[in-house]
Amino acid sequence: MKNVARNQIVVPHRSARRFYGHGIPGVDLEQLAGKLIVVEGADGSGRSTQIKMLVEWMEGSGHATVQVGLKRSTLVSEELVQAQQGNILSRTTLSLFYATDFADQLENIILPALKAGFVVLADRYIYTLMARDMVRGMDEAWLKNLYGVALEPDVVFYLNVLPEELVQRSFAKNASLDYWESGMDLGLSRDMFDSFMKYQTAMQATFRRLQASYGFTIVDGMRPGDVVNTELRKKISAVMAGK
Amino acid sequence: MKTFAELNFPGRLIAVEGLDGSGKSTQIYLLKRWLELQNLKVYFSEWNSSELVKAATSKGKKRELLTPTTFSLIHATDFADRYERHLVPLLRAGYLVLCDRYIFTAFGRDVTRGCPPEWVRGIYSFAALPDLTFFFKSDLEVSLKRILEGRPQLKYFEAGMDLRLSTDPYESFRIFQGRILEQYLAMSTEFNFLVVDANQLVEKQQAGVRELVAQRLDLSSFHRAERPHVPPSADLRKKAKVEEPVP
Numbered sequence: 001m002k003n004v005a006r007n008q009i010v011v012p013h014r015s016a017r018r019f020y021g022h023g024i025p026g027v028d029l030e031q032l033a034g035k036l037i038v039v040e041g042a043d044g045s046g047r048s049t050q051i052k053m054l055v056e057w058m059e060g061s062g063h064a065t066v067q068v069g070l071k072r073s074t075l076v077s078e079e080l081v082q083a084q085q086g087n088i089l090s091r092t093t094l095s096l097f098y099a100t101d102f103a104d105q106l107e108n109i110i111l112p113a114l115k116a117g118f119v120v121l122a123d124r125y126i127y128t129l130m131a132r133d134m135v136r137g138m139d140e141a142w143l144k145n146l147y148g149v150a151l152e153p154d155v156v157f158y159l160n161v162l163p164e165e166l167v168q169r170s171f172a173k174n175a176s177l178d179y180w181e182s183g184m185d186l187g188l189s190r191d192m193f194d195s196f197m198k199y200q201t202a203m204q205a206t207f208r209r210l211q212a213s214y215g216f217t218i219v220d221g222m223r224p225g226d227v228v229n230t231e232l233r234k235k236i237s238a239v240m241a242g243k
Numbered sequence: 244m245k246t247f248a249e250l251n252f253p254g255r256l257i258a259v260e261g262l263d264g265s266g267k268s269t270q271i272y273l274l275k276r277w278l279e280l281q282n283l284k285v286y287f288s289e290w291n292s293s294e295l296v297k298a299a300t301s302k303g304k305k306r307e308l309l310t311p312t313t314f315s316l317i318h319a320t321d322f323a324d325r326y327e328r329h330l331v332p333l334l335r336a337g338y339l340v341l342c343d344r345y346i347f348t349a350f351g352r353d354v355t356r357g358c359p360p361e362w363v364r365g366i367y368s369f370a371a372l373p374d375l376t377f378f379f380k381s382d383l384e385v386s387l388k389r390i391l392e393g394r395p396q397l398k399y400f401e402a403g404m405d406l407r408l409s410t411d412p413y414e415s416f417r418i419f420q421g422r423i424l425e426q427y428l429a430m431s432t433e434f435n436f437l438v439v440d441a442n443q444l445v446e447k448q449q450a451g452v453r454e455l456v457a458q459r460l461d462l463s464s465f466h467r468a469e470r471p472h473v474p475p476s477a478d479l480r481k482k483a484k485v486e487e488p489v490p
Contacts, residue, residue: 022361099316103312107313
């Protein structure tokens with residue numbers, strides 16, 4: 001970004017908006033002038049790094065940004081973390097708890113920011129939540145109705161990284177595997193490494209299935225971070241220009 | 244949607260519905276006592292009472308953070324927690340489960356708040372229908388009088404203040420409850436509500452409720468197999484070495 005000083009600021013093109021399903025009552029979609037960009041992918045797929053680089057780039061290009069992610073709502077995030085640690089909630093309950101967290105951020109952060117013309121960068125969105133539940137045997141139609149409240153983003157990137165590589169990245173970072181990211185609650189295997197591989201493979205298959213209905217842009221996350229970022233920026237520029 | 248009986252559960256679920264101040268909680272309490280005194284396996288569950296979700300709900304209500312969508316979702320979370328952890332296992336174990344409010348409360352309130360009915364019903368579609376649903380139908384004015392006399396300080400969401408129906412909490416409450424009543428009446432036939440005239444005396448209502456329960460359910464099949472749980476008072480008696488007659 002050597003030429004930041006001379007960059008022309010691009011005024012984003014207005015996009016046609018819709019909710020996936022019934023949506024949020026009383027929202028005027030016409031008023032949502034900003035852009036919603038989602039980065040999806042497993043832990044270790046490079047999401048946070050990519051988003052950090054995108055924020056730098058966006059702000060350098062004159063766009064105001066807001067970041068959202070899972071488990072960050074004022075309403076239920078604390079309780080959700082607590083519930084997860086105890087691992088005492090059953091499936092439907094946990095699913096609805098996450099949906100509450102999502103809806104709270106959608107209504108109190110995402111929609112107001114879009115209305116104010118911000119670029120909203122979401123570190124995961126409804127797809128991770130749906131995929132996790134689908135892997136755990138929950139009904140897809142039920143989930144689609146539940147997340148019918150969600151606004152369709154302008155673009156969704158799915159950073160695809162093979163489980164073999166995810167496991168290496170996780171060890172390089174923490175020297176351990178996360179209980180939930182290994183799907184240990186599913187009882188796939190008592191061996192955590194084994195469970196991680198099986199769970200992440202199932203998650204990727206589910207994402208591919210969701211891709212058919214939600215149309216993600218699949219990005220090869222095995223490449224170096226800056227190469228991936230160049231690709232994201234190119235696509236985002238096209239979205240901003242309304243192409 | 245099917246009832247627990249239709250799903251071949253050994254247990255049965257009885258729900259009460261009605262406006263705030265309709266007297267339904269008093270009625271279900273008396274029903275519970277009657278069943279317990281017959282030494283039947285009874286469990287009681289109240290709307291919005293799951294320990295885990297309660298903290299979030301009360302924070303949301305206190306700080307007025309809830310929108311119609313999150314109001315709906317957080318109550319669904321509470322319901323799901325009670326449903327999966329208590330109601331279903333107990334019904335599997337052959338209990339009579341009594342619920343002070345069930346999914347119809349959500350159907351009525353959330354739709355009144357502007358949530359799409361299909362969306363709300365879809366969310367609760369994991370739940371089976373009660374085997375008996377008593378609807379305590381009171382005149383709006385009677386319910387309002389009961390609530391407004393007992394607890395003159397109306398809570399924000401309870402009064403439907405979030406809907407901006409009126410700046411006066413009492414007026415807002417009236418309009419809000421009136422709309423919920425309309426929703427209840429519209430559901431009455433679809434979900435086979437057993438309508439109880441809640442303007443009658445407590446005893447008269449209870450007699451009707453007990454009669455219907457005895458008629459519709461084979462209560463003898465819910466007897467506790469062994470000696471009942473020793474209630475705390477009896478426990479104390481034992482400690483005090485008061486001999487109980489040997490049966």
